[in-house]
Amino acid sequence: EDQVTQSPEALRLQEGESSSLNCSYTVSGLRGLFWYRQDPGKGPEFLFTLYSAGEEKEKERLKATLTKKESFLHITAPKPEDSATYLCAVYGGTSYGKLTFGQGTILTVHP
Amino acid sequence: GAVVSQHPSWVICKSGTSVKIECRSLDFQATTMFWYRQFPKQSLMLMATSNEGSKATYEQGVEKDKFLINHASLTLSTLTVTSAHPEDSSFYICSAPRLGSYNEQFFGPGTRLTVL
Numbered sequence: 001e002d003q004v005t006q007s008p009e010a011l012r013l014q015e016g017e018s019s020s021l022n023c024s025y026t027v028s029g030l031r032g033l034f035w036y037r038q039d040p041g042k043g044p045e046f047l048f049t050l051y052s053a054g055e056e057k058e059k060e061r062l063k064a065t066l067t068k069k070e071s072f073l074h075i076t077a078p079k080p081e082d083s084a085t086y087l088c089a090v091y092g093g094t095s096y097g098k099l100t101f102g103q104g105t106i107l108t109v110h111p
Numbered sequence: 112g113a114v115v116s117q118h119p120s121w122v123i124c125k126s127g128t129s130v131k132i133e134c135r136s137l138d139f140q141a142t143t144m145f146w147y148r149q150f151p152k153q154s155l156m157l158m159a160t161s162n163e164g165s166k167a168t169y170e171q172g173v174e175k176d177k178f179l180i181n182h183a184s185l186t187l188s189t190l191t192v193t194s195a196h197p198e199d200s201s202f203y204i205c206s207a208p209r210l211g212s213y214n215e216q217f218f219g220p221g222t223r224l225t226v227l
Contacts, residue, residue, distance in 0.1 A: 046215070099155075
């Protein structure tokens with residue numbers, strides 16, 4: 001059974017204070033690891049898909065990295081508008097595209 | 112980027128009634144769509160996989176007779192919550208992978224269902 005654990009559950013940062021979110025996973029034959037951003041009352045917004053260990057992707061102040069056991073979402077010099085819940089999800093070789101989500105990290109960036 | 116819409120965005124109904132939620136992929140085709148449920152301050156839980164032209168497959172513990180899924184075309188899937196009860200109140204979200212690629216999955220904006 002695929003499992004995803006995210007930490008911390010909640011993270012409070014000052015504007016400009018860089019940090020990282022962690023996503024640990026176990027999956028049979030990783031096909032893809034996804035990062036999404038979710039604002040309250042809205043559906044998840046796609047950020048990145050990572051496929052293999054060592055892969056990195058960037059988008060504005062966000063950078064996602066992947067190892068064989070975990071992924072990190074690095075946030076550089078965050079702004080208040082980066083406040084949201086960040087979700088990590090995986091799908092494996094036998095899941096036919098079905099995603100298993102972690103519990104999410106609630107990020108709050110104070111001005 | 113790919114767009115997935117849901118209708119309605121919110122609905123309030125009386126206990127015992129049925130509610131239909133639509134999920135549409137607006138600018139791409141999807142033979143498969145996924146339906147999730149999200150309770151407050153919790154993550155997304157997969158309910159079922161909607162397959163165009165065939166029966167939906169349900170996750171363990173999800174009642175297929177209560178949550179009816181129909182995938183009528185390559186751009187439309189519907190979820191009907193039958194005989195809704197207050198415990199069915201939740202945020203229902205669909206996702207659609209772009210045709211031929213599970214590596215790009217796009218979510219709809221969600222539907223807030225409140226059963227009185």
